[in-house]
Amino acid sequence: MTKSFIFSPKGSIVIPVLGGTNYPVRRVYCVGRNYEAHALEMGNNPVKDPPFFFMKPVESIVSEGGEIAYPPETKEYHHEVELVVALKSGGISIRVADALNHVFGYAVGLDMTRRDLQTEAKKMGRPWDFAKGADQSAPISRVCSVEECGHLYNEKISLRVNGNLKQEAKLSDMIWGVAEIISYLSKYQTLQPGDLIFTGTPAGVGPVDKGDQLVAAISGVTKLTVQIN
Ligand code: MN
Numbered sequence: 001m002t003k004s005f006i007f008s009p010k011g012s013i014v015i016p017v018l019g020g021t022n023y024p025v026r027r028v029y030c031v032g033r034n035y036e037a038h039a040l041e042m043g044n045n046p047v048k049d050p051p052f053f054f055m056k057p058v059e060s061i062v063s064e065g066g067e068i069a070y071p072p073e074t075k076e077y078h079h080e081v082e083l084v085v086a087l088k089s090g091g092i093s094i095r096v097a098d099a100l101n102h103v104f105g106y107a108v109g110l111d112m113t114r115r116d117l118q119t120e121a122k123k124m125g126r127p128w129d130f131a132k133g134a135d136q137s138a139p140i141s142r143v144c145s146v147e148e149c150g151h152l153y154n155e156k157i158s159l160r161v162n163g164n165l166k167q168e169a170k171l172s173d174m175i176w177g178v179a180e181i182i183s184y185l186s187k188y189q190t191l192q193p194g195d196l197i198f199t200g201t202p203a204g205v206g207p208v209d210k211g212d213q214l215v216a217a218i219s220g221v222t223k224l225t226v227q228i229n
Pocket of ligand 1: 080200
């Protein structure tokens with residue numbers, strides 16, 4: 001007997017891989033405050049805190065960028081450029097020494113944030129979901145496989161808005177490296193193939209307006225262009 005549905009099931013979210021094939025996404029994990037200079041600009045002590053995580057809806061992904069809508073109910077929609085790790089396998093309590101074996105590849109992404117809602121949520125001790133989970137709030141580039149690009153440690157990550165450099169850092173500036181992040185996250189959640197991890201943003205976050213063009217890049221690896229509408 002064929003199954004019937006009250007409406008057609010939505011297809012799964014897929015990100016193209018550089019050079020062919022596609023990466024199907026399961027979950028989107030994000031690390032908060034992972035660059036010292038960004039923690040400082042947000043008024044936090046960057047140094048010894050363990051990493052903390054939040055999630056974005058899988059449906060907030062916009063594969064390969066393009067046009068994204070300025071969301072309702074915010075007057076302060078911020079860009080956060082981030083290295084994104086794409087897992088090909090997972091597990092629970094992964095050791096730091098094994099963690100990179102689970103990485104399929106890397107992309108550059110934007111953790112677009114309703115900053116005004118986030119500031120309010122922090123003040124009130126409320127969840128961040130609506131600050132972080134706006135529709136189309138996770139544009140992401142093609143994935144470069146480890147086979148193709150190797151592991152990334154010291155590359156430059158940057159974001160330009162209308163041609164002006166707003167964010168720039170080296171991946172080595174991250175407080176918690178990729179292997180440590182995977183290991184730490186896997187203490188709490190069983191990681192699986194298709195899990196993406198946004199690894200935190202460098203300093204220089206700021207507001208975007210309708211009409212702005214954003215270009216995010218990890219130099220020599222991958223690039224993403226987004227237009228705010
Ligand atoms: Mn972020």
